[in-house]
Amino acid sequence: MKFWKYHGIGNDFIVLDCITDPVPVDPAWCEQVCDRHFGIGADGVLYILPGQGTDITMRIINADSSEAEMCGNGIRCVAKHAVDTGLVDKDEFTIMTGRGVLKAKVRKDPDDEYTSFVQIDMGAPILDARSVPVDFDGRFIDQPFEADGVKFHANAVSMGNPHFITFDDIGEENVRRLGPVLEKHPFFPKKTNVEFAQVKDGKIHITVYERGAAWTLACGTGACATTVAAALNGLVPFDTPVDVRLPGGWLKITADSKLGYVLMEGPAELVYTGDIDYLR
Numbered sequence: 028m029k030f031w032k033y034h035g036i037g038n039d040f041i042v043l044d045c046i047t048d049p050v051p052v053d054p055a056w057c058e059q060v061c062d063r064h065f066g067i068g069a070d071g072v073l074y075i076l077p078g079q080g081t082d083i084t085m086r087i088i089n090a091d092s093s094e095a096e097m098c099g100n101g102i103r104c105v106a107k108h109a110v111d112t113g114l115v116d117k118d119e120f121t122i123m124t125g126r127g128v129l130k131a132k133v134r135k136d137p138d139d140e141y142t143s144f145v146q147i148d149m150g151a152p153i154l155d156a157r158s159v160p161v162d163f164d165g166r167f168i169d170q171p172f173e174a175d176g177v178k179f180h181a182n183a184v185s186m187g188n189p190h191f192i193t194f195d196d197i198g199e200e201n202v203r204r205l206g207p208v209l210e211k212h213p214f215f216p217k218k219t220n221v222e223f224a225q226v227k228d229g230k231i232h233i234t235v236y237e238r239g240a241a242w243t244l245a246c247g248t249g250a251c252a253t254t255v256a257a258a259l260n261g262l263v264p265f266d267t268p269v270d271v272r273l274p275g276g277w278l279k280i281t282a283d284s285k286l287g288y289v290l291m292e293g294p295a296e297l298v299y300t301g302d303i304d305y306l307r
């Protein structure tokens with residue numbers, strides 16, 4: 028079967044077009060092909076499926092075979108792929124995801140046919156702690172937390188998938204140690220993505236440990252959740268595009284002050300295409 032290798036600022040994916048060439052969603056196979064030594068290598072597999080009252084549908088399987096509700100960098104890659112290969116015949120369209128219907132706008136890079144700039148309306152952030160989900164009543168914003176002997180303040184925000192964000196400087200060694208500890212901490216019934224963030228000169232810098240994919244070069248939903256948390260903490264403005272730096276590149280994120288939507292803008296790049304024998 029044919030596959031496409033994409034990345035969104037270094038968060039890399041194997042894309043399968045199951046509209047043209049249907050195959051079953053197979054989490055165990057995804058784990059094998061995402062392996063960077065024994066497979067193609069990727070942070071996840073993106074399945075493009077027929078729309079459900081939308082133009083197309085996206086499902087994301089993480090490198091460890093777990094399924095996530097949403098993927099911000101992935102949905103930009105899916106949107107670019109749908110336009111470039113004619114799965115949709117317009118550059119503004121809708122995508123069904125595990126968190127509902129999202130709107131995409133795709134603009135080609137005039138200087139590079141392999142890159143597009145994609146804006147996604149990522150929908151409303153979820154702040155009710157039990158819905159994130161975390162084991163807490165109300166909103167978990169700027170709350171004290173302790174893990175593995177380290178005390179810090181943190182925020183829980185869902186963009187369909189759960190994110191746990193701290194703006195405290197806990198030191199590089201604690202960041203490396205706490206990423207995997209927090210992902211599986213009992214406070215998070217569905218595990219969590221973890222963002223270690225700093226705000227400098229109005230820009231947000233994030234190191235991310237992803238649920239089901241470990242350390243990645245970027246997380247789009249993480250950038251959105253962190254911008255919402257930063258705005259709620261008064262660290263960046265609402266209703267204004269904020270530059271968000273991840274290890275693999277930059278995104279622009281706008282958080283609506285009425286908490287009705289979050290806009291994500293960033294690139295999606297095709298790296299290569301290939302064929303793989305689907306059955307081992």
Ligand SMILES: N[C@@H](CCC[C@H](N)C(=O)O)C(=O)O
Binds near residue numbers: 087220237245248
């Ligand atoms: N990298 C993604 C998020 C992928 C899913 C995540 N690991 C989860 O399990 O929630 C993004 O760009 O949003």
